[in-house]
Amino acid sequence: MTAYLIKGVSLLGAEPTDLLIRDGVVAETGADLAADGATVIDAAGLVALPGLVDLHTHLREPGREDAETVESGSRAAALGGYTAVCAMANTSPVADTAGVVEQVWRLGREAGLVDVQPIGAVTVGLAGERLAELGAMADSAARVRIFSDDGHCVADPRLMRRALEYVKAFDGVIAQHAEEPRLTEGAQMHEGAVSTRLGLTGWPAVAEEAIIARDVLLAEHVGSRLHVCHVSTAGSVEVLRQAKARGVRVTAEVTPHHLLLTDVRAETYDPVYKVNPPLRTDEDVTALRAALVDGVIDIVATDHAPHAVEDKECEWAYARPGMLGLETALSIALEVLGPRWDLIAERMSRTPARIAGLESHGLDPAPGVPANLTLVDPAARRVVEPGELASLSRNTPYAGMSLPGRVVATFLRGEPTVLDGKAVK
Ligand SMILES: NC(=O)N[C@@H](CC(=O)O)C(=O)O
Numbered sequence: 001m002t003a004y005l006i007k008g009v010s011l012l013g014a015e016p017t018d019l020l021i022r023d024g025v026v027a028e029t030g031a032d033l034a035a036d037g038a039t040v041i042d043a044a045g046l047v048a049l050p051g052l053v054d055l056h057t058h059l060r061e062p063g064r065e066d067a068e069t070v071e072s073g074s075r076a077a078a079l080g081g082y083t084a085v086c087a088m089a090n091t092s093p094v095a096d097t098a099g100v101v102e103q104v105w106r107l108g109r110e111a112g113l114v115d116v117q118p119i120g121a122v123t124v125g126l127a128g129e130r131l132a133e134l135g136a137m138a139d140s141a142a143r144v145r146i147f148s149d150d151g152h153c154v155a156d157p158r159l160m161r162r163a164l165e166y167v168k169a170f171d172g173v174i175a176q177h178a179e180e181p182r183l184t185e186g187a188q189m190h191e192g193a194v195s196t197r198l199g200l201t202g203w204p205a206v207a208e209e210a211i212i213a214r215d216v217l218l219a220e221h222v223g224s225r226l227h228v229c230h231v232s233t234a235g236s237v238e239v240l241r242q243a244k245a246r247g248v249r250v251t252a253e254v255t256p257h258h259l260l261l262t263d264v265r266a267e268t269y270d271p272v273y274k275v276n277p278p279l280r281t282d283e284d285v286t287a288l289r290a291a292l293v294d295g296v297i298d299i300v301a302t303d304h305a306p307h308a309v310e311d312k313e314c315e316w317a318y319a320r321p322g323m324l325g326l327e328t329a330l331s332i333a334l335e336v337l338g339p340r341w342d343l344i345a346e347r348m349s350r351t352p353a354r355i356a357g358l359e360s361h362g363l364d365p366a367p368g369v370p371a372n373l374t375l376v377d378p379a380a381r382r383v384v385e386p387g388e389l390a391s392l393s394r395n396t397p398y399a400g401m402s403l404p405g406r407v408v409a410t411f412l413r414g415e416p417t418v419l420d421g422k423a424v425k
Pocket residue numbers: 058090150151152177274275276277303305306320321322323
């Protein structure tokens with residue numbers, strides 16, 4: 001194993017120091033460390049963060065390897081500064097058995113660019129009718145702890161209650177895609193002034209808020225853990241605020257796109273802006289940003305949702321919902337939060353690692369800690385070029401935008417997965 005001496009790096013914005021990585025861990029930090037045969041990396045001006053952890057990634061393998069594979073998504077993640085991603089279960093076949101989650105987990109290990117932690121489906125085939133084999137997935141080599149029917153809501157309250165009860169035994173968590181399906185039939189975008197003007201069927205905020213309200217009550221009743229995926233409305237923030245004040249075991253995520261973009265994008269009719277839940281209003285964006293700062297929203301999760309060209313470059317109504325996120329998330333966080341490194345580490349690394357139970361991730365670089373970390377150039381800016389992304393898909397909503405920050409290097413257990421801004425393999 002190669003040793004690396006990272007010279008003059010700022011740990012989470014602190015005064016520059018040296019950082020020696022050896023045998024997969026941070027061996028030493030301090031001024032003017034001796035290279036002692038280690039490969040020297042000049043990190044003047046760079047900030048070191050604990051490797052980012054994404055709780056919500058769609059990797060499309062098995063089933064849609066034309067849109068993304070475990071390997072291509074892992075590469076996109078590493079380039080985005082991530083050292084671990086949780087892979088959603090809405091693949092084909094669905095990750096609802098020990099066999100499928102183990103397959104995804106193995107593919108992640110073979111790619112070796114980030115730790116890929118599979119999420120298991122809550123119900124068989126995401127059909128919302130029968131509970132999947134949660135216990136078998138938990139006991140499998142993939143050691144699944146997060147279960148989600150993401151893409152679909154676990155709408156049946158009885159099934160949701162059973163799932164919450166079941167995962168309590170192994171401290172698992174149900175990650176809910178909060179969407180009351182009866183309120184979103186035919187929905188194309190956020191229900192509001194813009195949808196009225198465009199004549200598109202709306203997805204009302206209350207369709208999300210009603211499910212979150214129900215689920216925090218169920219989680220409270222059962223004494224189990226609930227995680228709310230992609231929170232998108234100001235009203236959801238208020239429901240979560242009240243639940244947390246009562247001590248409900250609920251955590252919540254917001255996506256980069258819901259922190260930056262609004263429903264006016266739909267006026268272009270460009271389906272790159274079509275996503276579930278839909279882009280909302282300025283008031284929602286303001287509330288989501290405030291909640292991310294005050295902690296009512298615990299984490300940023302990308303909901304990286306690659307789609308093949310034919311599923312995106314078509315009429316709005318026929319396009320699949322979802323957008324890329326892994327390679328731009330840190331830049332969006334910098335844009336929205338500014339260089340508040342401790343807050344960024346908390347929301348994008350430490351807390352998601354804790355929610356997912358990934359013990360070797362989300363740890364600040366310090367002697368003895370696994371060397372999962374990322375080096376960021378906060379002074380750099382880059383214009384997003386879809387063709388330059390490592391993802392196999394091109395559906396980024398940020399094409400042509402100039403964004404702050406650049407990931408220069410990422411280390412997974414002491415080995416670089418990204419160096420000089422390029423993937424190592
Ligand atoms: N977010 C999306 O619009 N799409 C996701 C599913 C999901 O996260 O609901 C996808 O799998 O494409």
